[in-house]
Amino acid sequence: MREHRGRYRRILRFAAWHLATTWWFELLLPRVGLGSISGRTRSRRMQNFARRFHDLAIDLGGLMIKVGQFLSSRLDVLPPEITKELEGLQDEVPPVAFPLIAALAERELGAPVGRVYASVDESAIAAASLGQAHRARLNILDAEDTGLDAVVMKVQRPGIGAIVDVDLAALRKVAGWLSHVRLVSRRADMPALVEEFAQISLQEIDYLHEAVNAERFAADFAGDARVAVPEVVWERTTRRVLTLEDVTAIKITDAGALRTAGIDPAAVAPVFASIMFDQLFTNGFFHADPHPGNIFVTPVPAGTGGPGWKLTFIDFGMMGEVTASTRxxxxxxxxxxxxxxxxxxxxxxxxxxxxxxxxxxxxxxxxxxxxxxxxxxxxxxxxxxxxxxxxxxxxxxxxxxxxxxxxxxxxxxxxxxxxxxxxxxxxxxxxxxxxxxxxxxxxxxxxxxxxxxNVVQDVARQALDAAATAFRLPGRLDALAGRLEEGSLEVAVPRLERQAARLERAARRSGSALVFGALLVAGAIVRSDDLVFGNVLMAVSAVPLLHALWAGRRGR
Known part of the structure; x- marks a missing residue:
């Protein structure tokens, strides 16, 4: 329990420090005419943030690895200084010792691993933030029932449930902070995004849910020779242990192995893109973690038609759904x-x-x-x-x-x-x-x-919309006349808007003064327990103080 409390506080300290640093450099300095300092140091600060988060994620594991992976995939909004540093996080997760994995599997399956499987390779073939995978062979009876021999046993990391709960509590706290930052809150509902992330994460540690996803994905592409999906061995699957057909083949980005197999990597790219488009725009059920470790290129025998290979997807823990309207x-x-x-x-x-x-x-x-x-x-x-x-x-x-x-x-x-x-x-x-x-x-x-x-239907719908608008027009004109008579019609007046803006600045100035006092008092209280963090809070209190002074100066 003490370890979990320390983990929680460590995540919050990291977030508080970097939020305060960003506030200082990106919001305050530009307002006091020192934006050039912020610009000159931005790249280095981004690199430092990414490097420190990388170290924190590797040290803590759990959902911090997942957060880093999400950040590394946001090439559209995050600078390369951050995405580059975090892109290899998945490959750096150390595996859990096999005896711990075997003990958890035995508890879940109700029998020693040596009896459940004919053999299990103690070396992990993949280690992720929430679980890891080992090659295995089914025992004779299971092999006869399923028609499979070589399988992959995927097992949760021991204690991961409690770690996920702690990490989500910390992320919810940070999201609450961000919801009060107007620059962030006007672009995204951070608490809602964290809840979405929480739902995704909790589903990922439920392997029964992943098994259902795998079968649904396979059904979506049942008639598509371009796509393959591993079969689930339900008799050896629980919430914390998942047994799947071993479909290991050529990693999709292994260009050398692809060429050796006679496959042109450049020919694979448009097929992969088209399959992902089908998932997003047609099926509405898509693989949300299509990184190179989760997709294989599997050669198929000549004479079966097609390009001579297919794409095999694995790891269906993180799946997304697109509603009909969004699609x-x-x-x-x-x-x-x-x-x-x-x-x-x-x-x-x-x-x-x-x-x-x-x-x-x-x-x-x-x-x-x-x-x-x-x-x-x-x-x-x-x-x-x-x-x-x-x-x-x-x-x-x-x-x-x-x-x-x-x-x-x-x-x-x-x-x-x-x-x-x-x-x-x-x-x-x-x-x-x-x-x-x-x-x-x-x-x-x-x-x-x-x-x-659907053109005819669209034209008919537009005609109906136009008719409805024309039908409602007299009523709207009558309502407008009524509002004019009542004096309730709103009109934009620039002078009044400027006066309102001055009042808003005064309110913000008062708010900054209150924040200054709160941070100063909080720092003094925390300082007795945590000298470093207390000093940070007291130092950061200068920011709202300067903001109050600067806002007052601008108001004049």
Whole structure:
């Protein structure tokens, strides 16, 4: 119990220190005219943060490894200084000693491992943050019943349940802190994202849930010769032990082994991308952890048709579902991007829920239309050859518009973003000139052909919408006249807005003064127990004090 309390406090201390550092450099210094200092030190600070988090994750294990993996896959929003440092976390998890693994397996299966299996290899073939896998052979009776011989026994790390609970409690606390940071809260509901992460993590340590996922995934691709899935040995599977058919083959990113087998790595990339698109945009049930260790390229005998190989997926603990409405929005987004339709793209973004309802999307429509007008005549691969200064000019012209819009990260998007980030990374490893969007155009064209079957229904729906709008128009005009008579019509007045802004600054100044006092008193109290952390709190109290002084100066 003491160890778990120490773990909890260590995670919170790490988060508090780096949040305070980020607040100081990224929010306060630019406001007092010292933004150049923040800019000069940003790259080094990012590297230091990533390195320290890497060390913390390796030392603590558990969900900290998972958090690092999620951060490393966010190539779209996080700088390379962070993603590069964290990308190898999965490969650095040390295995648990086999006697501990065997003891847990025996408790779960109700018999010694030597009786349950004909043999078990004591060396782990894979060690992850939540469990590890060992090769084994089924005993004679099980082999006859299942038709399998070589299997993989996957076992949870001992005590991982309690560790996950502690880590989730710490992450919920940090999410609560972040929910009070306006810069973060206006973009994402951090407590909701942590709850989504919690649900994913708890499902990952339930191997019965993973076994069901494997069979569902296999059913989705039952008629697809490009995809293979290991069979589950249900008689030797419990919540903490999972026994699967051994389907080990060529790791998808092992270019040398692929060429030796007569397989062109560049030919694998578009097939893998297409399979992931099928999961996201058609099936709605997708593998959310498609890193190279979870996908094999399995050669198949000549004469069976196809390219002479198939992709074998393993590890179905982290799976995602796309609701029908979100899937429809994603399909529209894909089609609009491929068609260079700026207005359609913004409409699809709205459908997906990335833009908050209050957003004025006219500026974004103009930006997207201009983007397609400037670069739309090129293939996606050609965009890499464009002079970077052109992209910088575009960013300068429209950056403020995009940043001012109230974007948000909808629920259930954590896994979608992770899946697409990892897909892009695997495809790039297979073919350095591969661009994920190269596969989007033909896929979007197919989606568009499928969508055309519903044109008549769409036209009829639009006609009904127009008729309904026309029918409601007299009532709306009457309501508008009524509001004018009552004097309740809201009109934007710039002068009043400026006065409101001054009042808001005064309120923020008072809030900063209260935070200053709270941090100072808290630091003095904590200092007697934890000298370092107490001193940090007292030092950080200078930040809201300076903010109060600066806000007061600006208000004048």
């Amino acid at each position: 429809s929005g994603l399909r529209k987004l894909l089609i609009a991007a491929a068609a260079r339709d700026g207005k359609g793209l913004v409409a699809a973004i709205n459908d997906v829920g990335v833009l908050m309802p209050s957003a004025d999307s006219a500026g974004l429509e103009r930006a997207m239309t201009q983007l397609f007008a400037r670069f739309g005549g090129m293939g996606f691969a050609e965009l890499r050859e464009v002079d970077p200064r052109e992209f910088r000019d575009f960013a300068v012209e429209f950056g403020d518009v995009v940043r001012s819009l109230p974007f948000q990260l909808p629920e259930n998007f954590l896994l979608i973003i992770r899946a697409m980030s990892l897909t892009s990374g695997v495809c790039s490893a297979l073919d350095e000139r591969f661009n994920l969007w190269d596969s989007v155009e033909p896929y979007a064209a197919q989606l568009l052909r499928n969508e055309r079957g």
